[in-house]
Amino acid sequence: MQKLSLDALAREHLENASVASSGRSAATVYGGHEHTLRQTVLALTAGTSLAEHENPGEATLLVLRGRVRLTSGDNSWEGRSGDLITVPPARHSLQAVEDAAVLLTVAKQG
Incomplete structure (x- = not known):
């Protein structure tokens, strides 16, 4: 453990x-990559983004x-400390409105 x-x-x-x-x-x-579940801590400075993917x-x-x-497309969701956002099953991007750290949890499709 x-x-x-x-x-x-x-x-x-x-x-x-x-x-x-x-x-x-x-x-x-x-x-x-060898597991179905992956969790990653990502930190971004204010104004930094992850391009659409x-x-x-x-x-x-x-x-x-x-x-x-x-x-994602015409939709956007803003999250603050403690918020959980479900990532849509479509192309999307992520921007840091202010210095931010997130925990990305991904369960890969079989």
């Missing part, structure tokens, strides 16, 4: 993102810190 502090990981990756040229930092905390499977975003906006 493994225990992780998501708060500590969010803080660490926000620090890393603040000095990265991309304004982003990420680490897989559970699973990976395909949905890799069922997915949720848990906002650990800050504010983000998830956009």
Whole structure:
């Protein structure tokens, strides 16, 4: 069994993102490509975004810190610390409205 502090990981990756040229930092905390379930902590500095991309499977975003906006087509959802956003099964993008860290959980389609 493994225990992780998501708060500590969010803080660490926000620090890393603040000095990265991309304004982003990420680490897989559970699973990976060989597993169905994968959880990744992503940190983005304010104004940084993940360009539009395909949905890799069922997915949720848990906002650990800050504010983000998830956009898919004409729809968008804003999340703040503590919010859980279900990622739509369509192309989407993610933008940090302010410095933010999220836990992305993905269950890949078989």
